[in-house]
Amino acid sequence: MLKKIILLSFAMLANTNAAEVQLPKINIESTSITEVSQNAQTSADLAQALSSTVPSIDMNRRSGIANDIYIRGQKRDNISVEVDGTKVYGACPNRMDPPISHILANQIDEVEVIEGPYDVETFGTLSGGVKIKTKQPTKELSAELNLGYGSWQYKKVAATISGGSDLIRLLVTASTESSEQYKDGNAETIAGQIDKAITAGKAMGGSALQAKYHDMDAYKKTSVLTKAFVTVTDNQELRLSYTANRSDDVLYANSMMDAIYDDSNIYSAEYNINNLSSIYKNLNINYYYSDVEHPMDNKYRKAGATNHMTNHLNTTMQGVKLKNSFEINSYKLLLGLDGSRRTWEGEKYRTNTATGVVTPMGVSLTHTQTENKAIFTKIEESIGDYDLSFGARYDSTEIKPDIGQKRDYTALNANLLTSYNIDKENKIFLGFGQASRVPDARELYMAPSANQNLAQTRNREIDLGYEASYENFDFKIKTFYSMLNDYIYYNSSSTSFENVDATVYGTELSGLYFVNDEITVDASISYKRGKKENTLAGQSDKDLADIAPLRGNIALNYEYMNRSVATVEMQASDNWNNIDTDNAEQSISGWAILNLKIKHTFSKQLEFTLGINNLFDKAYAVNNTYKDLTLLVRGASDVMLMNEPGRYLYTNLTFKF
Numbered sequence: 001m002l003k004k005i006i007l008l009s010f011a012m013l014a015n016t017n018a019a020e021v022q023l024p025k026i027n028i029e030s031t032s033i034t035e036v037s038q039n040a041q042t043s044a045d046l047a048q049a050l051s052s053t054v055p056s057i058d059m060n061r062r063s064g065i066a067n068d069i070y071i072r073g074q075k076r077d078n079i080s081v082e083v084d085g086t087k088v089y090g091a092c093p094n095r096m097d098p099p100i101s102h103i104l105a106n107q108i109d110e111v112e113v114i115e116g117p118y119d120v121e122t123f124g125t126l127s128g129g130v131k132i133k134t135k136q137p138t139k140e141l142s143a144e145l146n147l148g149y150g151s152w153q154y155k156k157v158a159a160t161i162s163g164g165s166d167l168i169r170l171l172v173t174a175s176t177e178s179s180e181q182y183k184d185g186n187a188e189t190i191a192g193q194i195d196k197a198i199t200a201g202k203a204m205g206g207s208a209l210q211a212k213y214h215d216m217d218a219y220k221k222t223s224v225l226t227k228a229f230v231t232v233t234d235n236q237e238l239r240l241s242y243t244a245n246r247s248d249d250v251l252y253a254n255s256m257m258d259a260i261y262d263d264s265n266i267y268s269a270e271y272n273i274n275n276l277s278s279i280y281k282n283l284n285i286n287y288y289y290s291d292v293e294h295p296m297d298n299k300y301r302k303a304g305a306t307n308h309m310t311n312h313l314n315t316t317m318q319g320v321k322l323k324n325s326f327e328i329n330s331y332k333l334l335l336g337l338d339g340s341r342r343t344w345e346g347e348k349y350r351t352n353t354a355t356g357v358v359t360p361m362g363v364s365l366t367h368t369q370t371e372n373k374a375i376f377t378k379i380e381e382s383i384g385d386y387d388l389s390f391g392a393r394y395d396s397t398e399i400k401p402d403i404g405q406k407r408d409y410t411a412l413n414a415n416l417l418t419s420y421n422i423d424k425e426n427k428i429f430l431g432f433g434q435a436s437r438v439p440d441a442r443e444l445y446m447a448p449s450a451n452q453n454l455a456q457t458r459n460r461e462i463d464l465g466y467e468a469s470y471e472n473f474d475f476k477i478k479t480f481y482s483m484l485n486d487y488i489y490y491n492s493s494s495t496s497f498e499n500v501d502a503t504v505y506g507t508e509l510s511g512l513y514f515v516n517d518e519i520t521v522d523a524s525i526s527y528k529r530g531k532k533e534n535t536l537a538g539q540s541d542k543d544l545a546d547i548a549p550l551r552g553n554i555a556l557n558y559e560y561m562n563r564s565v566a567t568v569e570m571q572a573s574d575n576w577n578n579i580d581t582d583n584a585e586q587s588i589s590g591w592a593i594l595n596l597k598i599k600h601t602f603s604k605q606l607e608f609t610l611g612i613n614n615l616f617d618k619a620y621a622v623n624n625t626y627k628d629l630t631l632l633v634r635g636a637s638d639v640m641l642m643n644e645p646g647r648y649l650y651t652n653l654t655f656k657f
Contacts, residue, residue: 030115031056036108042613042650043148044104044156044177044221046111046132051622052571055508055524056115056128056478058548060623061642063252064179064190064218066101066262071115071128072480073504073530073547076628077440078457080114080122080129084241085321086268086288087123087340091313092259093365093442094630096252097294100130102245102264106146106158106175107134107225115508116480117435117459118415120376120391121323123340126437126459127482127504134241137171137227138162143657146175150650152218154179164229171227178220181251184643185619190218190253194632197254197640203632206303207256213300219250239270254631254640256303257296257311264292282325289318299353306353311364313346334378338393342370344441366403368441372396389417397438404445405452411436425470431463443488443497451497455486475511480504489545490628492583493538497628501533502544518559525552529578539582545626549590550574562601569595576624584627584639591620609652617647 031054042048047067051059060068060075071079081088081099090097114129122129141163148156158175181189188196191214197203209216223245230238247262268288275281295312298304319340326333346365351358376393392414399407415433422428439454465478486499506528513521530544555569572592579585597611625631625639632640 068098074127091292091294117433120393137169523554
């Protein structure tokens with residue numbers, strides 16, 4: 001069916017003549033963050049940058065780099081990730097390489113965070129999603145060099161060059177970064193946190209790093225992004241892109257294995273046509289392909305000193321998406337086709353450390369193909385003081401394993417958004433949405449947690465909000481109530497995934513106040529709760545896992561000497577007491593940290609940043625220990641909790657040419 005979608009898309013393209021028209025956004029469903037590469041300077045980890053900026057996002061600490069995110073308590077396949085229209089997946093079932101880790105903050109111009117089931121263009125946006133827009137090539141010749149240095153020997157070198165002509169524009173951005181193991185507020189390195197967990201009886205002795213690896217670096221990461229935009233005619237453009245991401249020797253403290261390497265490639269070929277007629281405003285077709293190779297093993301741990309075990313995972317994703325944009329009178333109409341095919345597989349083997357002899361240990365994940373085909377539409381209209389938007393998507397998905405039961409799913413997703421402009425400064429908005437996502441190959445076929453009878457999850461959600469924008473302040477409040485039918489959830493009592501009905505609700509606030517021309521104050525806060533409608537078999541706790549407590553931040557910004565800025569920021573979290581104890585979550589103390597930052601602009605060509613995160617060296621953790629991930633544990637004791645970095649001093653120097 002994917003071939004049919006591709007052929008149909010090119011057939012429609014051939015029947016037309018050739019910057020994609022973007023439908024205006026109603027603020028209820030998304031939050032946009034711009035200048036990501038300029039502001040995310042502590043590391044290239046996008047998860048960290050988003051969690052400190054967007055109130056609906058929390059971070060799941062997995063290592064010194066390559067961390068995961070939650071949107072309103074949802075993660076994994078419950079949220080989607082796209083890079084320039086390319087749907088991205090990771091290969092590791094234990095989330096060592098989440099999709100968001102395959103693009104770096106220094107490559108990004110803008111990130112749109114979808115909050116709720118309000119994206120009909122993307123397969124599997126159940127409860128939210130992330131749409132990443134990377135840097136675009138320019139006609140004018142320009143270049144940028146970025147040098148970063150921080151605590152624990154963190155080093156980063158990144159460079160971007162762009163330029164071209166009326167015919168072709170090119171861009172290349174490359175970066176490399178590495179770091180020693182960070183220390184938490186108790187002065188424990190990653191290896192030290194493991195040792196401490198073993199001493200406390202929370203991990204087996206074999207989990208410790210061997211003496212010769214005890215002080216090894218935490219990771220090394222290299223990435224290259226290349227783009228070529230070719231002008232075919234005045235209104236037609238061919239856009240080619242390739243991203244290569246290479247991560248080596250990434251340590252994962254509270255997991256049994258580390259990533260020996262994690263290699264990904266993302267390709268896309270996009271053809272864009274503007275203004276085909278007075279009503280046919282845009283045609284855009286995008287073909288993409290990505291692959292990820294991820295071998296994880298315990299060669300650095302004591303358990304792997306003689307024979308180390310490797311679980312080698314691979315995934316590919318290819319797809320094509322056709323979008324047609326029309327303006328008919330006052331209506332804006334989007335019609336599209338979407339088709340994709342994902343493969344995912346894994347094998348295990350044992351390696352004799354002394355001889356290098358490799359012994360196959362069987363399949364860890366049977367080769368599985370997930371093929372989706374869909375049609376979607378979106379229509380928008382403004383009537384007086386009201387802005388209205390309606391979207392719908394129909395999905396048909398086939399999941400075919402080499403070994404196991406084939407599964408077929410269909411779903412109709414739809415949403416209705418409306419906003420009322422009370423006056424030019426104030427508006428209220430309301431949204432109703434329904435979206436679905438199918439089980440993935442791990443949930444269906446990977447032992448011991450496999451359940452081949454899983455139903456797809458459906459989210460029905462209501463969102464309500466208010467936004468005020470005045471000359472000296474901006475304020476926004478959003479509330480949501482999400483009803484999850486057949487939510488896919490891990491039951492540690494049966495060691496398998498199950499379907500359960502659940503609800504998640506919460507509130508998010510954000511605001512910005514201009515004290516005067518030099519001083520601004522910005523703040524955000526989020527609160528959410530999650531409950532199962534019924535307890536799982538063999539369990540009694542109805543709390544949903546991964547639902548972080550009340551959290552917020554407030555920052556004071558002082559602008560001086562023409563675009564230089566000094567910032568004092570406090571981030572804080574309440575105690576995490578609403579937890580799923582049956583599935584290994586644990587109570588976590590509240591915390592507050594203070595961050596300082598000065599970004600000094602010497603000229604248009606030179607900027608220098610100096611910052612300190614966690615000034616008072618607080619020992620704290622931002623995420624819990626839900627057992628859908630395989631984390632370090634000993635018997636029935638608490639799962640090992642991973643602390644955040646302690647006091648972190650960083651510098652960044654940017655040259656622009």
